[in-house]
Amino acid sequence: MSTLTAPKSLPSPLKVGVSRTKLEVKQFFREREQLIFTFFFPIIFLGIFSAVFSGTDFAGGVNAATYFTPGMIASGIFLTSFQSLAITIAMERDEDLLKRLRGTPMSPQSYFIGKIGLVLCTSIAQFALLLAIAGLLLGVDIPSEPSKWLNFLWIFVLGTASGSVLGIAFSVVPKSGKAASAVVTPVVLLLQFMSGVYFVYSDLPSWMRGVASVFPLKWLAQGMRSVFLPDGFVVNEPGGSWQLGLGAVVLTVWLIAGLVIAQRVFRWTRRDAG
Template sequence: MTTTVLDETTTVLDEPSVLRLCLARSGVELRQFFRERTAVVFTFALPVVLLVLLGSIFNRSFDGSGIPASQLLTAGMIAAGIGSTCFVNLATSIVSDREDGTLKRLRGVPMPPIAYFIGKIVLVLVTTVVEVVIVVAVGVAFYDLPLPSDPARWLTFAWVFLLGVTACALLGTAMSSVPRSVRAAAPIVNLPFLVLQFVSGIFIVPITTLPPVLQQIGALFPLKWMAQGFRSVFLPDSAAASEAAGAWEHGRIALVLAAWCIGGLILCLTTFRWKGRKDG
C-alpha cells in the first residue's frame, strides 16, 4: 500500500488495485497448499499410483490393434487427475475455508470477492499443470506413450484442458455448498467422482466394454469427454474405433464441456454460500 502526500499535514493511503489483491490471494493459496506436504504428495501421487497399478494389469493391446491398453489408461488418467484436483480438492478446500471462518473473515475485509476465486483458480491451474506433466512423463517413460508432433493435436490438448479445468472447477465450487462439514465433504464429494471414473471409461478400457446403460450415464458428464479428448491427442486415429461412436467427436466434446462450463457457472451463482449453515 502506497501513500500520496497532498501537503504538509494531509496524507492519503492509496487503495491496492484489484489485480494486486488477486495476486496476493493467489500467493496465499499456493503457499498454504505447498506447505501441507501430505496434501501435496497425495494430490500428485494418487493418479500416478493408479496408473502404474492399472497399467501393470492392463498391459496388453486391445482388439488386436497393437495399441497397449496402458496408453488408453494414461490418457484417461490425465482427465481423472484434472477432475480430482479441480472438482474434489477444490470442493473440499472451500468447505474447509467456510467451516473455519476464512470465508466469513474475507467478506469482512476490503477485498473484492473475485480475489478469493482468482486465488483458487491460480492454485487449481498450477497444481493441475504439474499433475498433467507428471502423468504424461510416467506414460512416456513406462508405457511408451507417444508425444504428438502435430501442432493441431497440441491445440486440441489445449482447448480440452482449458474447458475441462473450467467445467470441473466450477462444478467443484458449486459442490462445496452441499456438505455440512469438512468431515462430510470427503465422502460426499469423492463418492460421485469415483463412480464417474468407472462409467466414464477411466478404469475400464476400452469404454465399449462397459454396459450400454453405463456408457450413456457417463456421456452425460464432462469426465468421459475429457478422457476421450485426451485419447484423441496421444493415440493414433485408429484408436478412435474403441470409442462408443467409433470416432473422436471433437465437436461434441467441445459442446458438452462448454455446456458444463455454463451450467457450472449458473450453479455457482445460485448456490455458493460465504457462511456455513451454523452461521445462519
Template sequence: MSESTTAAVTADTARRGGGELPSALRIGWARAVVETKMFFREKDSAIFIFAFPIIMLIIFGTIFSGQFEGTGVTVSQVYVAGLLGAGVMTAFQSLAIGIAVDREDGTLKRLAGTPLPRSSYFIGKAAQVLLSSAIQAVLLLAIGFAFYDLPVPADAGRWMTFAWVALLGINGSALLGVAASSLPRSGRSAAAVVTMPFVVLQFISGVYIPISTLPEWLVRIASFFPLKWMCQGFRSVFLGDAGLSLEVAKSYELDRVALVLGAWVLGGLVLCLTTFRWKSRRDG
C-alpha cells in the same frame, strides 16, 4: 493466517499506490500465491495428490498389460490418457472440499471483513488448482512417454486440442467444484460427500475401464458429465486413429467434446451464482 496475509498484501499495495486499491485480478494473484504456499505446506496431502494417479497407472498398467487386439494401442497408453482427464477433474474435488472447509472454519467470514474482493478469493483458488493440475499432467505425460511408449503428438493441431480440452475441462470442473462446496453439511463431511461421486465417475467415464467395454446404460450416465468427454478428448490427442476402434461411436466426436465441456462451463457458472453460500448452515 492466510486471509490476514492476503489482506496485508492488499493494504500494503494500496498504501504504495496512494490509497487506490489494486484490481481484483492483482489481488487474486496475491491470493493465489498464498493458496499455493498453503497447498505445498501440507506435504502429505500434496504428495498424495501427485502420487495417486501415478500409482494407479502402475497398478492397472501392470495388471492389465498388453495391447488391444488389432489396434497397436496398449492398455497403459489408454490409462495415461484417462488419468489425464481424472487429473484435470481433481479441480472439482479440491475446490469442493477446500471451500467447504473454509466456510466451516470461518475463513470466508473473516475474509469478508478484509478489503479482499470476493472474486479475488475464487481467482486464488482457481490458480492454485490450475497449477497442481498442470504439474500432475506433466508428471503423467513424462512417465507415459518414458515408460509406456505413449506416442508424442507430432503436429501442432493435436497439442491445440490438448490445450482446449484441458482449458474447458479445468474451468468446468472448477466451477462445478465451487457449486458442489455448498452440498456438504459441514467441512468434516465434505471429503466423503465429494469423493464418492468422483470415484464413481472415474470408473464409468473410461479412466480405469475402457469406455467401449462398459454397459450402454452406464455410458449414457457418464455422457452427462464432463469427465467422460475430457478422457475422450485426451485419447484423441495421444492415441490418434489407432484408438478409434476403442470408442463407442468409433469416433472421437471432438465437436461434441467441445459442446459438452462448454456447456458445463456455462452450467457450472449458473450453479455457482445460484447455489453458493458464504455462510455455514449453522450461521443461517
C-alpha cells in the same frame, strides 16, 4: 490549510484474484500430504493398471499403459479441480477462514480466480510429472503433432475451468468440513467408473455411457484419448468419432452453468451460522 487526499481506489477483482492465486499455490506446496495425494494418485493407478493389463493388447495394438494414460490425465484434472476444491472450500468454511476473508476487500469472484489459478498451476505440474513417468518408465509414445497439442490445450483449459467452478458450487453440499470427503469422493469415484477412466469406455453398457455423457469427465477423458491414442483408435469409440466439437460444447455449458451456480450458492459461512 490542510489538503484532503482522495481515497485510494480498491484493487480490481482480477488483481486481488492473482494475488490470491500466489498465496494459494504457496500454501498448497506446504501441505505435504495433499501434495503427495494430488501428484501421485493418478501415477500410482496408472502403474497398477499398466501392470495388471500388461499382457493385454487393446484395439490397434495399443498397450495398457498407453490406453490408460489419457484417462488418468483426465482423472487427475478432475481430482485436482472438482474433488479438491469441493472438499477444501467446505473445510475452509467450517474453520471460519472464509468468514475472515469476507471482512477483506476480496470479492467472491477474486476468491474464485484464486482457486482456479491454483488448479491450473497444480494440474500443469501434475500432468508434466505423469507424462514424464509414462514416457520414460512405461514406454508411452508422446504425440508430436502440433494439432494434437492444440487440442490438448483447449481440452485442458475447459476441463480444469469447468471442474473448478463445479467444485466451488458443490462445496455447499456437505454440511460440514468433516463430512466433505464422505460426500464428494463417492460422486467422483462413480463418475470415474462410468466415464471410461478405469475401463474401456466402449465396453461399458450403453445406458451407463448415456448417463456419463451428461457429465464433463466423460468428455474430458474422450478428448484426452483423441490426443494420446493413435488416430486409428477412433473406430473403437462409440459412433466412430472423437466428437471433439460436441465435447467442447458440453464442457463449455458446464463451465457457464457452474459459474452461474457457484456465484448464486457460494457462502462465506456455514448454513447453520445464519
